[in-house]
Amino acid sequence: MKLEEAKQRFVEAWGTLGTNWGINRTMAQIHALLLVTDEPLSTDQIMELLDISRGNANMNLRALIDWGLAERKxxxxxxxxxxTGEKDxxxxxxxxxxERRKREIDPLRSxxxxxxxxxxxEQKKEEYKTFVKLLDDIDSYAESLDRVADKLVLTDRSWFFGTLMKLMAK
Amino acid sequence: MKLEEAKQRFVEAWGTLGTNWGINRTMAQIHALLLVTDEPLSTDQIMELLDISRGNANMNLRALIDWGLAERKxxxxxxxxxxTGEKDxxxxxxxxxxERRKREIDPLRSxxxxxxxxxxxEQKKEEYKTFVKLLDDIDSYAESLDRVADKLVLTDRSWFFGTLMKLMAK
DNA sequence: CCGTATTTTCAAAATTTAATGAAAGTTTGT
DNA sequence: ACAAACTTTCATTAAATTTTGAAAATACGG
Structure with missing residues (x-):
């Protein structure tokens, strides 16, 4: 496999994976393209390389910028x-x-x-207690997820690879 | 709000949330319905309560059973x-x-x-090295996610709420 | 076996989501 | 202030996903 072919396949694969991740295919493909390309790309180059329309390219570039995954140069x-794409x-x-927290955890807790x-x-009913217990249970896991997300967002990669991963190995 | 209304809203909400989670609405709704109902429900009751077709009910019940979220009684x-639904x-x-690991992490790593x-x-090219570095970087995060998922799946809730959450607070 | 109750399948219809492209909007140089 | 270069919007179209419902398959009692 040649380098260019591998990059091509990476873009396609990232697009497919994006789908499983709740990110639309084009958005993921543009992201992948920017990841594997060192020089900044214009909208026209992106349209050409991915064979997509101007509107599509524009909308998804905007979404990537909103997510903080791309920036204008x-x-x-x-x-x-x-x-360009965030390379780190x-x-x-x-x-x-x-973003996933915003879309997934926040609405759940609210x-x-x-x-x-x-x-x-209604509070005397057994049924009431069971139901509230269910809500509380779900919320306590949601809260934990939230805490993990927070910690990850605020901390740096060395904490992640060091402290946390060491704990996982045990 | 009455208990029944709250349950109803829980079912609807879980359905909507399911959508963000890449789970289809009906599957999530059936799951929610089984969560808030103590007695086992028949396909006909589920069809009636959620106002869906027999085929739809059947397919999504099967999917829930595959995921291990429901079982036949x-x-x-x-x-x-x-x-019935898994209540824990x-x-x-x-x-x-x-399931998410199977759908999201495994295909990524493969x-x-x-x-x-x-x-x-091609290996001499600078460009080659950058690309392989990208792949390795992504894989090392994917591996970590995998480890976290593994640990969570194998361990019990007290480890999660005790050890892990204590670490998150710091 | 046969008939009935029940579950499963799957092609077609409905719905939801994403992509197109032309028109409207904006920015910049002269 | 105009026009060319470029970007954004959005109604329409297309693609992907979900749902339906009737037919086929299966399970069971007699």
């Missing part, structure tokens, strides 16, 4: 915008964790909070 | 099958982690392995 004397995989991971507002008069 | 003297949230979480098979003659 202005080239002196040029009007066209160029884009730890930072990429942190940004993905942050729903659980809402549901706990059940009428007082 | 045979009632003595009855021909019809009944279903720790176990539910472990089963979800297991793709990375494939991509490392690049032609020898």
């Amino acid at each position: 202005v080239k002196l004397g040029e009007r066209m915008e160029y884009f 995989i730890w930072k990429v991971a942190v940004k993905i964790i942050r 729903t659980l909070r809402d549901l706990k507002m059940i009428d007082d008069k | 045979v009632k003595l003297g009855e021909r019809m099958e009944y279903f 949230i720790w176990k539910v979480a472990v089963k979800i982690i297991r 793709t990375l392995r494939d991509l490392k098979m690049i032609d020898d003659k």
Whole structure:
């Protein structure tokens, strides 16, 4: 396999994986393309390389910028915008964790909070207690996930690979 | 809010959340319904309560059983099958982690392995080294995730809430 | 076996999600 | 202020996913 072919396959594979991760294929492919390309790319180059429309390229580049996975680069004397990808995989991971938490954990906890507002008069029922216990149980795991996410986002990679991974080995 | 209404809303909410988690709405709703219901439910009851077709109910019940989140209960003297949900949230979480790893981490690592098979003659290029470094970097995070998942699946909830969560607080 | 109750399958329909591309908007140089 | 270069929006179209429902398969009692 040649290098270019491998890169090509990486882009395709990242696109497919993105799908499993709840990220749309194009967004993941653009991200992968920026990851394997050292020089900044223009929208037109991205359209050409991935064979996608201008609208699609634009929307997904914007989404990547929102996530903090890509950034705009202005080239002196040029009007066209160029884009680069965050190359530091730890930072990429942190940004993905942050977004996933926002999409997955936050809405879960907020729903659980809402549901706990059940009428007082029902509180004697056994059934009521079981239900509230379920909500509390789920919330306590959600809270833990939240804490893990927080810690990962705030700490640095050496803590992760050192302290945490050492603990995992035991 | 009445208990029944809260349960109803829990089912709906779990369905919506499932969507963010890459689980289809019906599967998540059936799961939620089984979580909040103590007695086993028949396919017909589930169809009725969630207003879905027999095919849909059947397929998603099967999927839940595959994930280990539901199980069949045979009632003595009855021909019809009944279903119950796993009520222990720790176990539910472990089963979800297991499935997500299968869908998300395993294919990632297998793709990375494939991509490392690049032609020898290219290996001198700077570009080659950068690319392989990227693959290795990604794989080392994937491996860590894998380790975390493994540990969580094998260990018990007291380790999780004790040792791990204490570490997170620091 | 046969008939009935129940479950499973799967092609077609419905729904949801993503991509297109042309038009509208913006920025910049002159 | 205009026009060219470029970016963004969004209604429409296309693709992917989910749901339906009727037919086929299976299980069971007599």
